[in-house]
Amino acid sequence: MLFKIALKNLLGARLRTFLNVLVTAFSFFLILFMSAMYNGMLEHAKQVTMDTEIAGGAYWHPEYDPLDPMTFEDAHSALPRDVQLLVDQKKAFPVLVSQASIYPGGRIMPAIMKGIPPGQNIVNMPTDALSGHDDIAIPVLIGKGMASDTKLNVGDAFTIRWLDTDRTYDADEGTVVHIMDTENFKLDMSHIWIPLKKAQTMLAMEGEATYVTYEKGLPPVQDKGDWIPRDINYLVQDMEAIIAADKPGAQVMYMILLALAAMGIFNAQVLSIFRRGREIGTLMAIGMTRPRVVGLFTLEGGLNAVLAAVATLIFFGPVLWYFGVYGIPLPIDYTEMGMIVAKRLIPVYTIGLVVSTTILVSIIVLIVSYLPSRRIARMKPTDALRGKAVA
Amino acid sequence: MENNTVITINNLVKRFPVGGEFFTALKDIDLTLNKGEFTGLVGPSGSGKTTLLNIIGGLDSPSEGQVSVLGQALNDTSHGERALLRREHMGFIFQSYNLLPVYTVFENVELPLILNKVGLKEREERVAQAMEWVGLSNKTDSRPAMLSGGECQRTAIARAIVHQPALVLADEPTANLDAENSHHIMKIMLQLNHELSTSFIFATHDEKIMAYLKRIIHLDDGQITEDEKIENPKASA
Numbered sequence: 001m002l003f004k005i006a007l008k009n010l011l012g013a014r015l016r017t018f019l020n021v022l023v024t025a026f027s028f029f030l031i032l033f034m035s036a037m038y039n040g041m042l043e044h045a046k047q048v049t050m051d052t053e054i055a056g057g058a059y060w061h062p063e064y065d066p067l068d069p070m071t072f073e074d075a076h077s078a079l080p081r082d083v084q085l086l087v088d089q090k091k092a093f094p095v096l097v098s099q100a101s102i103y104p105g106g107r108i109m110p111a112i113m114k115g116i117p118p119g120q121n122i123v124n125m126p127t128d129a130l131s132g133h134d135d136i137a138i139p140v141l142i143g144k145g146m147a148s149d150t151k152l153n154v155g156d157a158f159t160i161r162w163l164d165t166d167r168t169y170d171a172d173e174g175t176v177v178h179i180m181d182t183e184n185f186k187l188d189m190s191h192i193w194i195p196l197k198k199a200q201t202m203l204a205m206e207g208e209a210t211y212v213t214y215e216k217g218l219p220p221v222q223d224k225g226d227w228i229p230r231d232i233n234y235l236v237q238d239m240e241a242i243i244a245a246d247k248p249g250a251q252v253m254y255m256i257l258l259a260l261a262a263m264g265i266f267n268a269q270v271l272s273i274f275r276r277g278r279e280i281g282t283l284m285a286i287g288m289t290r291p292r293v294v295g296l297f298t299l300e301g302g303l304n305a306v307l308a309a310v311a312t313l314i315f316f317g318p319v320l321w322y323f324g325v326y327g328i329p330l331p332i333d334y335t336e337m338g339m340i341v342a343k344r345l346i347p348v349y350t351i352g353l354v355v356s357t358t359i360l361v362s363i364i365v366l367i368v369s370y371l372p373s374r375r376i377a378r379m380k381p382t383d384a385l386r387g388k389a390v391a
Numbered sequence: 392m393e394n395n396t397v398i399t400i401n402n403l404v405k406r407f408p409v410g411g412e413f414f415t416a417l418k419d420i421d422l423t424l425n426k427g428e429f430t431g432l433v434g435p436s437g438s439g440k441t442t443l444l445n446i447i448g449g450l451d452s453p454s455e456g457q458v459s460v461l462g463q464a465l466n467d468t469s470h471g472e473r474a475l476l477r478r479e480h481m482g483f484i485f486q487s488y489n490l491l492p493v494y495t496v497f498e499n500v501e502l503p504l505i506l507n508k509v510g511l512k513e514r515e516e517r518v519a520q521a522m523e524w525v526g527l528s529n530k531t532d533s534r535p536a537m538l539s540g541g542e543c544q545r546t547a548i549a550r551a552i553v554h555q556p557a558l559v560l561a562d563e564p565t566a567n568l569d570a571e572n573s574h575h576i577m578k579i580m581l582q583l584n585h586e587l588s589t590s591f592i593f594a595t596h597d598e599k600i601m602a603y604l605k606r607i608i609h610l611d612d613g614q615i616t617e618d619e620k621i622e623n624p625k626a627s628a
Binding site: 288290385 | 450489
C-alpha cells in the first residue's frame with residue numbers, strides 16, 4: 001500500500017522527482033565509472049605485469065631482494081633440481097641479475113643488468129631480438145624509457161662495466177639490438193637485458209641464476225632447495241600498492257559525489273516535509289498513522305534511489321558500455337611516472353562493483369530520506385492541517 | 392456504540408499554551424450526538440468550533456473531560472487507535488479541500504479505501520459510486536488543479552464518504568465556495584445523510600449552511616450558548 005502511494009507521489013511530482021533522480025543518477029554514474037576506471041587500472045596493471053614479467057610465478061634465490069640492489073651480488077646459484085627440470089622442459093626460464101654501470105655518451109649511469117634466455121616464450125618480451133648477434137660483444141635489449149633516458153638508439157654501442165663473482169670489475173661494449181615498447185616500467189627503467197649465457201660468462205656464474213619465472217598453471221615443485229616460491233599475488237602486491245596509493249584521492253571524490261546526491265535528496269525531503277505539511281495532516285486525518293507517514297516519506301526517498309538506478313541504466317548505460325568496450329585514451333604516458341597505465345584505459349565493471357555501489361547509494365539515500373522524515377512523528381495533525389511544519 | 396449515540400462529551404475543557412499562560416479554547420462542554428444527525432457547530436471566529444471538531448476527530452486531545460466517539464473513549468486511546476477510528480469510521484471535509492495535488496480525482500477518492508485495504512475491484516466500484524453521488528463521474532482522471540472550487544469540494548466529499556463512515560466532520564466546507572456551489576454541496580451532503588444515515592457535523596458560520604441543519608449548536612467564547620433542534624430545516628424542505 002505504502003509503496004503504491006509513494007510511487008504515485010514520486011511520479012506525480014514530475015519535475016522535482018526528475019531533478020532529484022537525475023542528480024542521484026549522475027552521482028551514481030560517476031561513482032560507478034570512477035570505480036570501474038580504478039578497477040580497470042588495477043586489472044590492466046596486473047595483466048601487463050603477469051604477461052610481461054610474472055607469468056605463473058617465480059622461485060627466488062633466498063638472497064634476492066629486487067628492491068635492494070646490494071643483494072644482487074650474492075643472489076645467484078645453480079638451480080634446485082626440480083626448478084632446473086622445469087627449465088629443461090621449457091616451462092620456466094632463469095634470469096641472472098647483476099648490478100652494472102653503463103656509459104652511454106660518455107656519462108656514467110647505474111643499471112640493472114639481467115641475463116635472460118633469448119628463446120623464452122613464457123613472458124611477453126621481445127627477447128628473441130637478442131639471438132643471432134654473434135658479431136656483437138654484448139647484444140642489449142632496452143625499453144623505450146631507458147632509450148630516452150640514455151639517448152640510445154638501435155645500433156648504438158656503449159660501455160658496460162660489471163663486477164663478476166670473483167669481485168673483479170670487467171667491462172665490454174654493449175650494442176643496442178632492439179628497443180622494446182612495453183607498458184611495464186619495471187622491465188624498462190634502468191634495465192638492460194642481455195642473453196643469459198652471455199651474462200653467466202661475463203659474471204663467471206655458469207649455470208647459475210637469480211630467479212626463475214615459470215608459466216601459468218604449474219603446481220609448486222617439491223625440490224626447490226632453499227629457493228623461495230613467489231606466487232602471483234605476492235609478485236603483484238607492489239603494483240597494487242602503487243595503485244592503492246591513488247585510492248584515497250578517489251575515495252574523497254566518491255564521498256563528494258555521494259554527498260552531492262545525499263544533499264540533493266535530503267534537501268528535497270526537508271522541503272517536502274515543510275511544503276507538504278497540509279498533505280501530511282490530511283493523510284493523518286483520513287487515518288494514516290504517524291509511523292506510516294514517516295515510512296511513506298522514507299519510501300519516497302528510497303524510490304529515488306531505485307529510479308536513479310534505472311535512470312543511470314537508461315541515460316548513462318550506453319556511455320558506460322561505450323567506455324567499457326572502446327576505453328578512454330589517456331593523454332600522457334604514465335610509464336615514465338613509474339606506473340603501469342594503459343594508453344587506452346578500459347573500465348572494468350564487475351558485478352560486485354555494481355551491486356556494492358547500488359547498495360551504498362541506496363543506503364545513503366534511505367538514511368537521508370529517513371532523517372528529515374522523523375520530524376513528521378513530532379508533528380501534531382492539527383498543526384500539519386494548517387500547513388504548519390515542525391521546527 | 393451504545394444505542395444510537397455517536398458522540399458523548401462530558402465536561403470538556405481545552406487549553407492551549409500561549410507564551411507562559413494558557414488560553415482556554417473550550418470550557419465545560421457537554422454534548423451528545425446521535426446517529427444520522429445533521430448538526431452544525433456555529434459561532435464567530437475563535438469560538439472553538441474547529442477545536443471541538445478536531446477533538447471529536449481525535450486529531451487533538453482534551454485538557455480535561457471525557458470524549459467518547461463511536462463507543463470509544465478518546466482519552467484512553469493511542470495515536471494509532473485514533474488513526475484507526477478515523478480510517479474506518481470517520482470522514483473529513485476541509486475548508487480548503489486538502490486534496491492531494493499529484494493524484495487524480497479517482498485516486499484522491501480511492502485513498503481511504505487503500506488505507507482500509509479494500510481490494511482493487513471493490514475499490515473501483517465504491518469510488519465510482521461515490522463519484523456518482525457527488526456528480527463527478529466525468530472527472531475521474533482530472534487532477535485537482537484542473538477543477539473548480541465546487542468540484543474540488545465535491546471530490547473531498549466523495550473522499551470523506553467513499554468508505555461509508557458513521558461520522559463525517561466538515562470544517563467550514565463552503566467557506567471558499569460561491570452561493571450556488573454551497574447549496575449544491577449541502578444538498579449532496581443532506582442526501583447522503585438521508586441515504587447512508589451518516590452523521591454530519593459542520594463547523595461553520597455560513598448562514599447558507601444553517602438553513603440545511605437539523606441541529607445547531609451555538610458556541611461563543613469556547614462555551615455552548617444554545618443547542619437548537621430544528622424540526623423542518625428551511626432548505627431541506
